[in-house]
Amino acid sequence: xxxxxxxxxxxxxxxxxxxxxxxxxxxxxxxxxxxxxxxxxxxxxxxxxxxxxxxxxxxxxxxxxxxxxxxxxxxxxxxxxxxxxxxxxxxxxxxxxxxxxxxxxxxxxxxxxxxxxxxxxxxxxxxxxxxxxxxxxxxxxxxxxxxxxxxxxxxxxxxxxxxxxxxxxxxxxxxxxxxxxxxxxxxxxxxxxxxxxxxxxxxxxxxxxxxxxxxxxxxxxxxxxxxxxxxxxxxxxxxxxxxxxxxxxxxxxxxxxxxxxxxxx
Amino acid sequence: xxxxxxxxxxxxxxxxxxxxxxxxxxxxxxxxxxxxxxxxxxxxxxxxxxxxxxxxxxxxxxxxxxxxxxxxxxxxxxxxxxxxxxxxxxxxxxxxxxxxxxxxxxxxxxxxxxxxxxxxxxxxxxxxxxxxxxxxxxxxxxxxxxxxxxxxxxxxxxxxxxxxxxxxxxxxxxxxxxxxxxxxxxxxxxxxxxxxxxxxxxxxxxxxxxxxxxxxxxxxxxxxxxxxxxxxxxxxxxxxxxxxxxxxxxxxxxxxxxxxxxxxxxxxxxxxxxxxxxxxxxxxxxxxxxxxxxxxxxxxxxxxxxxxxxxxxxxxxxxxxxxxxxxxxxxxxxxxxxxxxxxxxxxx
Numbered sequence: 001x002x003x004x005x006x007x008x009x010x011x012x013x014x015x016x017x018x019x020x021x022x023x024x025x026x027x028x029x030x031x032x033x034x035x036x037x038x039x040x041x042x043x044x045x046x047x048x049x050x051x052x053x054x055x056x057x058x059x060x061x062x063x064x065x066x067x068x069x070x071x072x073x074x075x076x077x078x079x080x081x082x083x084x085x086x087x088x089x090x091x092x093x094x095x096x097x098x099x100x101x102x103x104x105x106x107x108x109x110x111x112x113x114x115x116x117x118x119x120x121x122x123x124x125x126x127x128x129x130x131x132x133x134x135x136x137x138x139x140x141x142x143x144x145x146x147x148x149x150x151x152x153x154x155x156x157x158x159x160x161x162x163x164x165x166x167x168x169x170x171x172x173x174x175x176x177x178x179x180x181x182x183x184x185x186x187x188x189x190x191x192x193x194x195x196x197x198x199x200x201x202x203x204x205x206x207x208x209x210x211x212x213x214x215x216x217x218x219x220x221x222x223x224x225x226x227x228x229x230x231x232x233x234x235x236x237x238x239x240x241x242x243x244x245x246x247x248x249x250x251x252x253x254x255x256x257x258x259x260x261x262x263x264x265x
Numbered sequence: 266x267x268x269x270x271x272x273x274x275x276x277x278x279x280x281x282x283x284x285x286x287x288x289x290x291x292x293x294x295x296x297x298x299x300x301x302x303x304x305x306x307x308x309x310x311x312x313x314x315x316x317x318x319x320x321x322x323x324x325x326x327x328x329x330x331x332x333x334x335x336x337x338x339x340x341x342x343x344x345x346x347x348x349x350x351x352x353x354x355x356x357x358x359x360x361x362x363x364x365x366x367x368x369x370x371x372x373x374x375x376x377x378x379x380x381x382x383x384x385x386x387x388x389x390x391x392x393x394x395x396x397x398x399x400x401x402x403x404x405x406x407x408x409x410x411x412x413x414x415x416x417x418x419x420x421x422x423x424x425x426x427x428x429x430x431x432x433x434x435x436x437x438x439x440x441x442x443x444x445x446x447x448x449x450x451x452x453x454x455x456x457x458x459x460x461x462x463x464x465x466x467x468x469x470x471x472x473x474x475x476x477x478x479x480x481x482x483x484x485x486x487x488x489x490x491x492x493x494x495x496x497x498x499x500x501x502x503x504x505x506x507x508x509x510x511x512x513x514x515x516x517x518x519x520x521x522x523x524x525x526x527x528x529x530x531x532x533x534x535x536x537x538x539x540x541x542x543x544x545x546x547x548x549x550x551x552x553x554x555x556x557x558x559x560x561x562x563x564x565x566x567x568x569x570x571x572x573x574x575x576x577x578x579x580x581x582x583x584x585x586x587x588x589x590x591x592x593x594x595x596x597x598x599x600x601x602x603x604x605x606x607x608x609x610x611x612x613x
Contacts, residue, residue, distance in 0.1 A: 157352070159348060159350055159352040160352045160353070160354055160355075162319055162339070162346075162348070162352065163346070163348060163352035163353075163354070163413075164354075164365070165319075165338070165339045165340050166317065166319075166339050166340070166345055166346045166414075167340075167345065167365050167366035167369065167413070167414075167417065168340045168341075168366050168369040168370065168417075169340055169365075169369055170340055173369060177365075178354065181356050182355070182356055
């Protein structure tokens with residue numbers, strides 16, 4: 001573990017606090033120059049945009065995922081496993097391939113546009129838009145929202161719903177006061193498990209968003225591969241890591257005084 | 266009829282084609298402590314759940330205070346339930362659990378406060394309001410479950426084997442507390458249990474059930490002393506049940522000997538079931554009684570000795586503070602009052 005995890009992390013930290021000299025080799029000159037560079041409006045915009053797109057995708061996943069998880073938990077046992085299997089099945093495929101698939105659906109010569117022109121309707125410019133990026137993220141990360149919420153809902157003791165019924169609660173009150181609070185650990189789990197990859201992904205915005213949505217992930221990738229600027233790239237990676245750790249800590253705080261449920265650690 | 270708060274008329278319920286309740290008719294009077302008693306699977310919990318509204322009967326009608334409530338869902342019925350597994354809300358503290366029903370009624374906050382505090386004190390749980398459910402012992406949880414139901418001041422309280430998970434001493438304490446509370450509050454209690462001792466201790470009326478049918482209904486003394494059939498006789502208390510022949514009124518023969526008894530109304534020479542309670546048999550020295558047999562086993566039960574004594578091939582269960590030694594021959598006596606005659610069970 002030390003070799004494969006700790007050491008590379010240390011390397012990244014090292015690169016982030018050093019610079020290259022004129023020959024393109026890394027010096028041992030320690031500086032926080034790379035970090036300072038990041039606080040340029042250009043890059044800050046990219047950062048806020050990444051967070052915004054990730055948050056929006058997370059919200060959409062929550063909006064779609066909670067009802068889906070709820071319906072699955074109410075279905076009878078035989079159908080339940082089939083539906084869950086269908087949810088998980090796409091995850092068995094490589095994310096790159098899944099994202100490519102969306103290109104064929106959304107592209108100008110893609111499936112949707114072919115159907116539209118078949119009916120004589122004008123073609124839509126769906127690919128290389130911010131919408132396409134969001135759609136790609138929701139599609140890829142939705143199972144991560146559905147599964148923890150479903151787990152929390154299915155573990156709930158139905159006896160307490162009968163007790164609530166007995167004490168005068170109609171279905172709405174039951175949901176608001178019993179089901180929703182008890183599913184919160186699952187919701188929080190889902191939010192973190194979607195937001196984390198969403199904010200740091202680069203493949204999805206790269207393939208589906210074109211240059212309309214440059215996210216942090218793209219930036220880091222470009223810096224490493226195109227610009228060869230490992231120092232700046234490492235610095236931004238560290239900043240990303242800190243942001244993710246902070247958001248996890250905030251989420252955990254909300255989880256602290258709730259009952260049991262899914263914890264991340 | 267006007268004194269009946271709950272009436273079940275011809276209730277039938279089937280699960281997966283199996284008849285769980287078969288044409289049940291019973292009335293529960295106001296302020297009564299009624300116990301539904303029977304072995305597992307007899308239908309007592311299903312009956313309770315139908316009264317509570319958690320199950321709907323396939324046939325029959327339920328009345329609450331004269332009103333038909335077949336179609337009324339649980340949250341609209343004026344009764345509350347104490348569940349076997351307590352079903353306390355894990356994400357709320359003690360106060361919120363108890364206040365739940367009151368909050369739904371949109372009661373004034375101060376009033377809720379005083380009612381909850383009052384009932385916590387009644388259950389010796391003052392200052393427990395802020396505690397979390399998982400910090401409570403089994404006995405405390407059970408009292409909270411009862412408090413949560415009672416604080417709503419229902420007309421009828423349904424209790425589904427609430428004392429099952431408690432240790433013996435605590436169970437007995439709670440039995441007395443529940444009975445006292447029922448009398449004090451003037452609420453009708455409908456209690457479900459398989460423990461006949463519990464039923465005998467607490468009830469005004471016991472409804473003995475088996476296989477979805479009411480076997481006998483009445484006060485504890487009647488159920489115990491005058492069981493109507495072999496099932497009731499066997500289920501309530503221990504009994505010795507033998508084959509006998511009623512020669513004429515007040516005279517029965519069993520084990521080859523004739524005995525005077527207090528029962529009448531059977532046909533001459535009719536085959537009957539004879540029921541004798543183990544505690545009614547008295548040990549006497551050999552040679553002095555009609556019944557005589559060899560002692561097969563002796564167990565010390567603390568409160569009495571339990572012995573198996575074989576008389577003419579029949580193994581009697583005898584409970585006595587006197588002891589007999591295994592292998593010796595002893596005599597058994599009983600008075601006419603101790604012999605109960607029942608119609609023969611028709612085995613289909």
